Amino acid sequence: MTRHGGNIHNASKMTGMPLNEIMDFSASINPLGVPKTAVAAIKKAISLLPHYPEPLADSLASCIARHYGVSAESVICGNGSTELIYLIPRVLKPKRVLVTAPTFSEYERACKSNQPSVVSCQLLKAENNFDINADAFIGYMKGCNLAFLCNPNNPTGRLLKKKDVLKIAAAAQELGCYLVVDEAFMDFCPDETVIKHVSRNPYLIVLRSMTKFYALAGLRIGFGVFQPKLAQMVKMQKEPWTVNCIADAVGRTVLDDRAYQAKSLGMICREKQYLEAGFDRLSIKYIPSSANYYLIWMDNAQRVIRSLSKKGILLRDCSNFDGLSETYLRIAVRSRTENRILLKELSELCRAS
Numbered sequence: 001m002t003r004h005g006g007n008i009h010n011a012s013k014m015t016g017m018p019l020n021e022i023m024d025f026s027a028s029i030n031p032l033g034v035p036k037t038a039v040a041a042i043k044k045a046i047s048l049l050p051h052y053p054e055p056l057a058d059s060l061a062s063c064i065a066r067h068y069g070v071s072a073e074s075v076i077c078g079n080g081s082t083e084l085i086y087l088i089p090r091v092l093k094p095k096r097v098l099v100t101a102p103t104f105s106e107y108e109r110a111c112k113s114n115q116p117s118v119v120s121c122q123l124l125k126a127e128n129n130f131d132i133n134a135d136a137f138i139g140y141m142k143g144c145n146l147a148f149l150c151n152p153n154n155p156t157g158r159l160l161k162k163k164d165v166l167k168i169a170a171a172a173q174e175l176g177c178y179l180v181v182d183e184a185f186m187d188f189c190p191d192e193t194v195i196k197h198v199s200r201n202p203y204l205i206v207l208r209s210m211t212k213f214y215a216l217a218g219l220r221i222g223f224g225v226f227q228p229k230l231a232q233m234v235k236m237q238k239e240p241w242t243v244n245c246i247a248d249a250v251g252r253t254v255l256d257d258r259a260y261q262a263k264s265l266g267m268i269c270r271e272k273q274y275l276e277a278g279f280d281r282l283s284i285k286y287i288p289s290s291a292n293y294y295l296i297w298m299d300n301a302q303r304v305i306r307s308l309s310k311k312g313i314l315l316r317d318c319s320n321f322d323g324l325s326e327t328y329l330r331i332a333v334r335s336r337t338e339n340r341i342l343l344k345e346l347s348e349l350c351r352a353s
């Protein structure tokens, strides 16, 4: 099992603290929490529990399609986008896969179970804020049948502009290489999505997660947008009923929750300014982020992680990301109260070092 952020259950066992007293900066989840509209939808959907859900969550797929202006046949819903990250290589059976470093570890893990050779390319460099260079990416894509591009990237928060993603997608089509653009955190910078471009490029696949922006990590909802013929092929090999009827009902509801969406964007923007000002004050180095988390580095990162975890404050140790050392940490943007506590704790640890 790879190590991820968000293992609050483990932290609770280790510290003896109840889950609701732990401050989890290790998982990048919207601090506003589950939308009220979702809670109402959950209560209503309980009566559906004796029944099987729709095998391929077609009604949810139609809502998603309408919301994003894509065709319903092109959308495949999953038990979180993780299900699709694993399904895609299983269906496409690529011989050679491109994965950048550092990035989300599940791409490589999903591919390894199908045993292609995985080209993990260290094309992201600290001195360039770990930015992806489109031409370098295209160069590495040659000879590959599948490539993963995480945008904004986890754990750096760096966004590759739409025009560069489209340049890579056009090259992917020319090279006959499927390009999966994982937009799990794109809700935080929605203008940069390439979701509508899938219909024009049969090699482009866009994945989205609803677990981060809508704080539904425990419910599990994600989806992929594929060219319809490819979607058909993927659906043939997909397990049925992976989106349960509660997730289905909630997914359909939150897409229309404009108030929650606007409030979330406003709050995350304010809290990012607050955290950045705090990092600057403490001379903590961070990478400017387009998402709801920051990659920061501190010489005493491991000590910081250990001492804060004893207090029930979880940070994401990034030392197991390919390409990052043990000085790197990822910090999610939380509520003002939590962010204030975090900065205070960091300031004490900075002073003590």
Ligand SMILES: Cc1ncc(COP(=O)(O)O)c(C=O)c1O
Residues within 6 Å of the ligand: 079, 080, 081, 082, 083, 104, 150, 153, 154, 182, 184, 185, 208, 209, 210, 211, 212, 217, 220, 221, 222
């Ligand atoms: C970049 C990225 N993609 C996908 C996922 C998986 O998200 P989901 O909860 O939708 O399975 C994560 C989870 O952390 C992630 O960071």
